Structure formats: structure tokens, C-alpha cells
Amino acid sequence: MNELIDLALIAILLFMALFSVLSAVLFKAIIFFILLGLMLAIIWIRLDAPDIALAEAAIGAGITGILFLNAQAQLPPQHTQAYTVSMCKQSRFWFALIASLSTMIVLTLAVNQPLNPTISINQPIIEQLNASGVEHPITAILLNYRSFDTLLEIAVLVQVAVIALSLRQHEHIKIHSPTLPNPLLHACLTLFLPMLFLVSMYLLWAGASQPGGAFQAGSVLAAAFILFYLAGFNTPINNHELYLKFGWVFGLSVFLMVGILTLFTGDALLAYPLEFAGVSIFFIEFAVTLSIGWILFSLFVLSQNISLSNVKENNE
Amino acid sequence: MMGVAISMPVILPLLGAIISLLLPARYNNRIAFIFMLGLVVNAAWLLMHFSAQGPYQQVMGGWTLPLGIALRIDALAIIFSMMSCVVASVCGFYARFYLRAKQLKQFWPFFWFLLTALNTIWLSADLFNLYVGLELLTFSAVGLVALGQNKHALAAALRYLFAALLGSMGYLLGIALLYAQFGTLSLSQLSDAFSLTTTSAVALGFMFIGLMMKTAVFPLHTWLPPAHGGSLTPVSALLSALVIKASFYILLRLWMALPFGENAFVIGSLMGTLGGTAIIWGSWMALNQTQLKQIVAYSTLAQIGYFMLIFPLFSYSDPTANQYALHGGVLMLLSHALAKAGMFLAAGNLLICTNKTDLTSLAGLSRYRPLNIFAFGLAGVSIMGLPPSGGFNGKWLLVQSALMQSKWVWLIIILLGSLLSAAYIFKVFSYTYLETKAGDKFEQPSAMLEWSALSLSVLSILLGFFSVWVLDLLTLAEMRMP
Known part of the structure; x- marks a missing residue:
């Protein structure tokens, strides 16, 4: 029975991927891409990886989907129509087909071998959990054992936001900010927003002992910000470049400051003292959650078809 | 104390990135000066520590392997971090005078992220950490290419992004397997546990192809000329001199750490064949270009081919030949970093003079800007591999290694490549000596721009005299042998 479920999931995943790639209409392709993300999330749950499932659903399907839809809405009309040239006539289509098929075959060969890791890493992860300051092994890996990776990942995120800003600054398109002054929407939002913030903080807090953590909490926060923005509440905070940048680097700065402190008190970068490990991790996660939410939200705002200065004009 | 020194190459530029994002633009240049000085002093300190006490490894977070991430200092790491310090300082200095204020403000954060990523890659001894470093590097490089802001620069940046991400995916897939x-x-633990099975062969196949894509090895190179040739001058220099070296460095590390046994010959020859083709194809394409920066960009393709020759020549038959191959390859990498950065900066200055990008507009420049032509020429000497230059010593050692192993094919390719590179560099020269009937109307680049181009070119020549210092650091004793 379980095998049947797995096979069905894999088949659906494959079809979603094919539909997304082969769909001639861009909008359909995006919808299938979002569905693909949701299917992936379910498969991660089947694989006993709820942390990744949460992240996939929130970032892979949610935020990425919104960004794609946003980009699609801004394309000139001739680009959104169905392709006129048949794909089979393009050589790159056949090249991609052969490349992906051979990748699949080679991967199947590789995965088919019996895997018995020479070095057992699971044991030390569990054994050292008491010294890591948190109870959930994934959080221990992300923010203690391999915190250096996470520090650099946050830097990558900050940088993506900086790229979005720098691409923005030379545009001179003036389109008015889309607002939806709808009383029903506003009434719903007063219900939804507190809940979204609560869910976000719960995910963050839960991360210490069960699946959850900064990335998932951050993307829920970003969803709340985006809803807030789409409903037409245009707070001045997202119009000023310095506010934007401050929000981006806040998490990274806190993370780096903790790192530097531990470097001078301890002997290595991000080696938290045992009694402060839990507190340090929580502080870092809190700051990083806010920044991730802000960065994902900024990506959305910056890809809107209005430059920063124009938003300011609209408000005045 | 050592814990501080080994993390500084990553912490300082990261701090620089944060500060350059938050503080007003007018402080950026001062911060850059202080932080670059700090990095250089730190690198010198690490060098002293290394020559006194040998390699050093530290696990971040105070854990032990395999839990934590190890940073290590050894000869290659020191040499490459020194190289990136020097080249990045000069490029940053050049950018300060070359870019407009608005561009400069956007340039600094990317510059600092780029240095963070490079230093992480030089020091890290952990496969996944290297992946994160590569990601940071990719995005900073793409951001820098997109600074050009015209249609071509944006298209090149997007194309570069897709190619680099595909390469990253390959590498990541390999790590997972x-x-x-x-x-x-951990690279050191992996090197002890490694054996070539179907799974690990597939994994390495993905990783090598991914890394070669990011290095722009023939035939995965098509993203490079538009990205390197079409971006702003200091960016071209940084990309060509440093960014492509990072993925190649990981390739080299994997090659030296993992015991391939008898398969080394086959894999090495395969990679060498790609390298050899790259040398001929890149040089030939460079010869046929009509735009100055495109010539320099295609020349990078050919030079990558020379780096790839390390693999067939360093394939475990004869320890001395291996040592020559590694020494020659590292010297080629170093002299290419200095010479190509110098050449791009000099080419950028020439473009300022003429305000046009094609070669024919260079006519008459050798009389008007001899210093600049001199900088271009010195860099050219190193690229061609004429004595006395770093490029000559590198090629000489590679040739010696090929001779010792009686691998004649590589010898012929190295010599043929040198002839072709001489051809495309002299082609540029011949245009500058032409005289036009129409009056010469040239803009004048600032003296700082000319001197920074010249300083890198001179360094690439000086490397020829001081190669022994570099090579003394690199003894094979500390490297793994089968």
C-alpha cells in the first residue's frame, strides 16, 4: 500500500514537472510549478523530513510562485501568448531532453548501489545534542554544528536583495502602485495578520525542539508583509532605501556580532559557551527570521513595476 | 590568536559588506582602504605562521570532525588568498577612480561579498561549505556584471546566472551522493574514506562537470565572453582574474585529495583534452575578434586550458614530474590572475581614450598613451609566456613535466597555444601603431587608472623573478600522494 502511494506521488510529481516545462502558456506553467512545489512538500513529509517540507511549501511553492506570477503580470502582452514555434523543431529542446534523460539514468545507477556510509555521522549528532543548546537535531546542525554555513547563506540572501535593488535603480517606468481599497479585504486582513504573525513566531519558537525554524518563520512573515502591501497599506518604511537595507542586514549583523564575540571569548568562530548556547541561538534565529521575512518581501516589492521614488510620489 | 587570524579573511569582508550597505557612500573608500590593509596584514601573518609551523586546521564552532566545518591554512590556501588580496586591492582602487559615484555605491557591497566568498573557498576544507562559498561568489559576480546596466550587460548577467546555477546544481548533486x-x-576525512565505486564515480562526474561549467572550460564556456567582455572594466578584471579561479581551485583540491589510483590517467587525459581544445579554440577565437575586450576575454578561455593541463600531467606516475606539473600550474594561475587583471585594466584605459570598442579606433594610441600600451604589453608578455615573466616559468615547468613523462601531445599544444597568443597580442599592438589621417582626438584617463593597470602588469613580470619564493611554499610533502 505504501509503495503504491509513493509511486502515485512520484508519477504526479513527474507529470507536474512535464506540464510546467512543456506548457505553451506561461500562466499555466507557473501554476503547475506551484503545484510541483506542493507535491514536493508532500513527498518530503513521506520521507520523514518535515523541516524541508515546511520550507519547500513556504519558499519553493509560496514565495517563488508569487514572484513568478508577479513577473508574468509585468511582461509585455506578446510574451504571455502561447508559443508559435513548435518546441520539437528547436535543437535545444532535444539537447535538454537527452541531457535530462541521461542524468536520470546515471542517477538511478548511482542510487541503486547499496549505501552504507563509512563514517557514521548520526551518532555524534545525537550524542552532542546536549551540548548544542537546542533539542531538535536539524536546528542544532543549522545553527550550531554548521552555523558557519548558515551565516554565509544569510549573506547570500542579503546579496540577492541587493542585486534586486541595483537592477531597479536605472528604470524609469512609471506605473501606479496597484492597490485594492476593498473593505472586505481589510476586514479579513485584521483577522489574518495577527494569526500569520503568531504562526511565524510559533514556527520560530518551535524550532528549538521540533520542526520549524528561522527560514520557515521568515517566509510566513514575508507572506504577512506581502498581504499587508497588496491590501494597499503603503507604509513609508518600504519606500526608503535605508530602511530596506537596514532590515536586510539586521539578521546578518546580529549573527556576525555573535560570531565575533565568541571568537574573542572562545577559541573559534561561533563556538558558543555551553550555558549561553540556547540563548545565542534563539537571538540569532529571531533576528534572522525578521531579516528573511523582510528580504523576501523586498524581493516582491522591488519586482513591482514602480520605482522607489514613484511610490513616494503616490503617497504624497 | 590563530583562531582569530584564520577567521579574519571571512569576517572582515563580511563586515565590510554590512558597513558599505549602511553607511553613507562617502565613507566607502576609507573603509575599503582600512579593511583591505587589514586583510593584507592578516594574510602576511598567516604566511609567517605557516612558514614557521606548517599547515594548520581549525573546526568552526569548536566541534570536531565530521560535525563541524574545518578551515585550514596550507600552501595553496595562503598563495591564493595573497593573490586575491593583491588583485582585489588594485581592482578596488581602480574602480574608485573609474566608476561613477552611483555605480561605485553599488559596487562596494558586491566587492566585499565577492571577497568573503573567495576567502571562504580558499580556506574551507568542507565540501558543502565550498558550495555555499560558490553560491555567494556566483551572486556577487552576477550582481557585478549587471552593474553595466545596458541591455547587453543584463543579458550577459542572466546567461551567466543560468550557467553558474546549473554548475552549482551539478556540484550539489555530487556532494549529496x-x-x-x-x-x-569534510575533505580530509573523505580523502581517507574514498574509494571509486559506481556511486562515487557518478558523484564526481556531476561535481567535475559542474565545476568545469563554472570555470568555463571548453565546451562549457559560451557564457564567459559576453559576461567578461561586456561588463565594466574593474568587474571584468575581477571576474577573469579571480572568480573563475575559485571553481578551478575546488577542482584542483579534489584532484589532489582523492585517490583515483589507476583511473587517474584516463580522467586526467580526458580533462587535458578539453584543456588542449580550449587553448587552441580560445586563442583562435581571440585572434578573430574585432573588439578589444573580447580579445582579452577569449584569451582567458585559452588560459583556462593551460590550467586544465595540470590534470593529465599530475597523474601519479613520477613524483618529480607531478611536482613540476603542480608548480607550473600554480604559477600559471598566479601569473594569469595578475596579468589578466592588468590587461583588462589597461584595455579599459584604452577604451576610455578612444570611446569606441573596436580595434581600428586604437590607431595612433601608442604615441599618445605609451604608458598604457606598455602596461598592456607587459601583461601580454606574461600571457604569451615570454621570459622573464611568471607565465614563462609556469609554461616552462609544465613543458618540463610533459617532457619527463614523454607526453608529447601536451608539449605541442602548449607551444602552439603560445604562438597563437603571441599572434593575438601583437595584433592589438599593430593597430596601436597605425597612423590615421584624421586628427587624433583622444580622451585622457586619470593617471591613477594607468598606474594601477601598470602595477599589476609589473607584478606579473616580477613573479618571474620571485617564482622560487612561491614554489618553496608548495612542497608535495604536505599534499596527499597515492
Whole structure:
């Protein structure tokens, strides 16, 4: 029975991927891409990886989907129509087909071998959990054992936001900010927003002992910000470049400051003292959650078809 | 104390990135000066420590392997971090005078992220950490290419992004398979546990192809000329001199750390064949270009081919020949970093003079800007591999290694490549000596721009005199032998 479920999931995943790639209409392709993300999330749950499932659903399907839809809405009309040239006539289509098929075959060969890791890493992860300051092994890996990776990942995120800003600054398109002054929407939002913030903080807090953590909490926060923005509440905070940048680097700065402190008190970068490990991790996660939410939200705002200065004009 | 020194190359530029994002633009240049000075002093300190006490490894977070991430200092790491310090300082200095205020403000954060990523890659001894470093590097490089802001620069940046991400995916897929098989991400532990099975062969195949894509090895190179040739001058210099070296460095590390046994010959020859083709194809394409920066960009393709020759020549038959191959390859990498950065900066200055990008507009420049032509020429000497230059010593050692192993094919390719590179560099020269009937109307680049181009070119020549210092650091004793 379980095998049947797995096979069905894999088949659906494959079809979603094919539909997304082969769909001639861009909008359909995006919808299938979002569905693909949701299917992936379910498969991660089947694989006993709820942390990744949460992240996939929130970032892979949610935020990425919104960004794609946003980009699609801004394309000139001739680009959104169905392709006129048949794909089979393009050589790159056949090249991609052969490349992906051979990748699949080679991967199947590789995965088919019996895997018995020479070095057992699971044991030390569990054994050292008491010294890591948190109870959930994934959080221990992300923010203690391999915190250096996470520090650099946050830097990558900050940088993506900086790229979005720098691409923005030379545009001179003036389109008015889309607002939806709808009383029903506003009434719903007063219900939804507190809940979204609560869910976000719960995910963050839960991360210490069960699946959850900064990335998932951050993307829920970003969803709340985006809803807030789409409903037409245009707070001045997202119009000023310095506010934007401050929000981006806040998490990274806190993370780096903790790192530097531990470097001078301890002997290595991000080696938290045992009694402060839990507190340090929580502080870092809190700051990083806010920044991730802000960065994902900024990506959305910056890809809107209005430059920063124009938003300011609209408000005045 | 050592813990501080080994993390500084990553912490300082990261701090620089944060500060350059938050503080007003007018402080950026001062911060850059202080932080670059700090990095250089730190690198010198690490060098002194290394020559006194040998290699050093530290696990971040105070854990032990395989839990934590190890940073290590050894000869290659020191040499490459010194190289990136020097080249990045000069490029940053050049950018300060070359870019407009608005561009400069956007340039600094990317510059600092780029240095963070490079230093992480030089020091890290952990496969996944290297992946994160590569990601940071990719995005900073793409951001820098997109600074050009015209249609072509944006298209080149997007194309570069896709190619680089595909390369990253390959590398990541390979790590996942290796981790599943051996249970560790640490390079040193992996090198002890490694054996060539179907899984690990597939994993390495993905990783090598991914890394070669990011290095722009023939035939995965098509993203490079538009990205390197079409971006702003200091960016071209940084990309060509440093960014492509990072993925190649990981390739080299994997090659030296993992015991391939008898398969080394086959894999090495395959990679060498790609390298040899790259040398001929890149040089030939460079010869046929009509735009100055495109010539320099295609020349990078050919030079990457020379780096790839390390693999067939360093394939475990004869220890002395291996040592020559590694020494020659590292010297080629170093002199290319200095010479190509110098050449791009000099080419950028020439473009300022003429305000046009094609070669024919260079006519008459050798009389008007001799210093600049001199800088271009010195860099050219190193690229061609004429004595006395770093490029000459590198090629000489590679040739020696090929001779010792009686691998004549590589010898012929090295010599043929040198002839072709001489041809495309002299082609540029011949245009500058032409005289036009129409009056010469040239803009004048600032003296700082000319001197910074010249300083890098001179360094690439000086490397020829001081090669022994570099090579003394690199003894094979500390490297793994089968």
C-alpha cells in the first residue's frame, strides 16, 4: 500500500514537472510549478523530513510562485501568448531532453548501489545534542554544528536583495502602485495578520525542539508583509532605501556580532559557551527570521513595476 | 590568536559588506582602504605562521570532525588568498577612480561579498561549505556584471546566472551522493574514506562537470565572453582574474585529495583534452575578434586550458614530474590572475581614450598613451609566456613535466597555444601603431587608472623573478600522494 502511494506521488510529481516545462502558456506553467512545489512538500513529509517540507511549501511553492506570477503580470502582452514555434523543431529542446534523460539514468545507477556510509555521522549528532543548546537535531546542525554555513547563506540572501535593488535603480517606468481599497479585504486582513504573525513566531519558537525554524518563520512573515502591501497599506518604511537595507542586514549583523564575540571569548568562530548556547541561538534565529521575512518581501516589492521614488510620489 | 587570524579573511569582508550597505557612500573608500590593509596584514601573518609551523586546521564552532566545518591554512590556501588580496586591492582602487559615484555605491557591497566568498573557498576544507562559498561568489559576480546596466550587460548577467546555477546544481548533486556513500563532508576525512565505486564515480562526474561549467572550460564556456567582455572594466578584471579561479581551485583540491589510483590517467587525459581544445579554440577565437575586450576575454578561455593541463600531467606516475606539473600550474594561475587583471585594466584605459570598442579606433594610441600600451604589453608578455615573466616559468615547468613523462601531445599544444597568443597580442599592438589621417582626438584617463593597470602588469613580470619564493611554499610533502 505504501509503495503504491509513493509511486502515485512520484508519477504526479513527474507529470507536474512535464506540464510546467512543456506548457505553451506561461500562466499555466507557473501554476503547475506551484503545484510541483506542493507535491514536493508532500513527498518530503513521506520521507520523514518535515523541516524541508515546511520550507519547500513556504519558499519553493509560496514565495517563488508569487514572484513568478508577479513577473508574468509585468511582461509585455506578446510574451504571455502561447508559443508559435513548435518546441520539437528547436535543437535545444532535444539537447535538454537527452541531457535530462541521461542524468536520470546515471542517477538511478548511482542510487541503486547499496549505501552504507563509512563514517557514521548520526551518532555524534545525537550524542552532542546536549551540548548544542537546542533539542531538535536539524536546528542544532543549522545553527550550531554548521552555523558557519548558515551565516554565509544569510549573506547570500542579503546579496540577492541587493542585486534586486541595483537592477531597479536605472528604470524609469512609471506605473501606479496597484492597490485594492476593498473593505472586505481589510476586514479579513485584521483577522489574518495577527494569526500569520503568531504562526511565524510559533514556527520560530518551535524550532528549538521540533520542526520549524528561522527560514520557515521568515517566509510566513514575508507572506504577512506581502498581504499587508497588496491590501494597499503603503507604509513609508518600504519606500526608503535605508530602511530596506537596514532590515536586510539586521539578521546578518546580529549573527556576525555573535560570531565575533565568541571568537574573542572562545577559541573559534561561533563556538558558543555551553550555558549561553540556547540563548545565542534563539537571538540569532529571531533576528534572522525578521531579516528573511523582510528580504523576501523586498524581493516582491522591488519586482513591482514602480520605482522607489514613484511610490513616494503616490503617497504624497 | 590563530583562531582569530584564520577567521579574519571571512569576517572582515563580511563586515565590510554590512558597513558599505549602511553607511553613507562617502565613507566607502576609507573603509575599503582600512579593511583591505587589514586583510593584507592578516594574510602576511598567516604566511609567517605557516612558514614557521606548517599547515594548520581549525573546526568552526569548536566541534570536531565530521560535525563541524574545518578551515585550514596550507600552501595553496595562503598563495591564493595573497593573490586575491593583491588583485582585489588594485581592482578596488581602480574602480574608485573609474566608476561613477552611483555605480561605485553599488559596487562596494558586491566587492566585499565577492571577497568573503573567495576567502571562504580558499580556506574551507568542507565540501558543502565550498558550495555555499560558490553560491555567494556566483551572486556577487552576477550582481557585478549587471552593474553595466545596458541591455547587453543584463543579458550577459542572466546567461551567466543560468550557467553558474546549473554548475552549482551539478556540484550539489555530487556532494549529496558522496555524503550518502561516505557519511562525511569534510575533505580530509573523505580523502581517507574514498574509494571509486559506481556511486562515487557518478558523484564526481556531476561535481567535475559542474565545476568545469563554472570555470568555463571548453565546451562549457559560451557564457564567459559576453559576461567578461561586456561588463565594466574593474568587474571584468575581477571576474577573469579571480572568480573563475575559485571553481578551478575546488577542482584542483579534489584532484589532489582523492585517490583515483589507476583511473587517474584516463580522467586526467580526458580533462587535458578539453584543456588542449580550449587553448587552441580560445586563442583562435581571440585572434578573430574585432573588439578589444573580447580579445582579452577569449584569451582567458585559452588560459583556462593551460590550467586544465595540470590534470593529465599530475597523474601519479613520477613524483618529480607531478611536482613540476603542480608548480607550473600554480604559477600559471598566479601569473594569469595578475596579468589578466592588468590587461583588462589597461584595455579599459584604452577604451576610455578612444570611446569606441573596436580595434581600428586604437590607431595612433601608442604615441599618445605609451604608458598604457606598455602596461598592456607587459601583461601580454606574461600571457604569451615570454621570459622573464611568471607565465614563462609556469609554461616552462609544465613543458618540463610533459617532457619527463614523454607526453608529447601536451608539449605541442602548449607551444602552439603560445604562438597563437603571441599572434593575438601583437595584433592589438599593430593597430596601436597605425597612423590615421584624421586628427587624433583622444580622451585622457586619470593617471591613477594607468598606474594601477601598470602595477599589476609589473607584478606579473616580477613573479618571474620571485617564482622560487612561491614554489618553496608548495612542497608535495604536505599534499596527499597515492
